[in-house]
Amino acid sequence: MNESQRDFIKMDNATLAMFDNKMASDMMSAIYVIVTLANLTGNGVSLFLLLLRTSPKTPSIIFMVNLTLTDLFLGIVLPFQIVYQMQGYNWTLGVGMCNVLTVTFFANMYCSILSMTAISADRYLGIVKPMLFREMRERKIFAFISCILMWLLVLAVLSPLEQADLTFYVRERNIITCFDVLRKSMLPDIAHWAAFLFGMFVILFLCPFLITVYCYINIIWVLIRKSNSHQKGRAVRLACIVLFVFIFCFAPNNILLLAHTITKLYYNKSLYFYYKLSLSLSCINSCVDPFIYYFASKEFRRKFRQMLSLQTLSTAETQMIEGHRESFFSGRSTGNPNEDCDNS
16 A cells, blocks of 8 residues: 555545546546547647648747647547546556656646747737847747747746645545645645745736736737738738637636635635546647647648648649748748738
């Protein structure tokens, strides 16, 4: 019997009710199955197009590749979550694999948030501040460094989940859970819990969300005043998709995590059932991200349509387009927002 099995703590009724709710468990399993299939298919195609068919590799394309890789990592580990759900919240794969699954869940969420924020900032510079962006757009090394810093920041904030034993033996149901029951002793004191929650909610969610909203509001405002309706329409659709992902996929999970932890620590009440449902919804972002690439990059759209035989180009047309590729987010070399800068 391992340490988690010896650590007997009486479960509250709300948590036990969640373990007994087979309908909710089946519903979450169904969501995970659909997300896994859509994730691996959509992001597999996206990675192929972004890496092998899209050129040049602009900063925005680099951020898209980073976003695609985070989504694929999630798609690879989701089957373990499905098995866990179908076994009635009984984890049989050990402490290490539980940590991998949990960290991958949260790393996907927060790396996706930071990647979408980076894409929106890149696009903001290309359309709203074209003169400033023109001086730095060829420095692709900054995009690589930004991606590395994203991962380092996320992994640093999530370090408690990487080091703690996230499995727990529930004596009342004779099951071993994975991340569904956390020990209060996972962190030394309330101050450490506060810092952990602050890092996840404020640094990794709220600040990037506000930056993203600011960027898209300014982008749409500039395009409404100076650009053609076709480009404006794409910008509005892209902004709506990104905001949908933030509001529908990320916001409920982060708000409920904060609310559940506070009510549990200070009032000994549980909101975990609702948080668990929101966690399954947060995975849907990995299915929506390919639509972001489609509306954000003209080059991605062109390659995708060619792959589906929706668009046939002559050799001359292809050579002409190949000679004029630029990132949608980089803008024209003239820096004129009235021109159609959607040419990645």
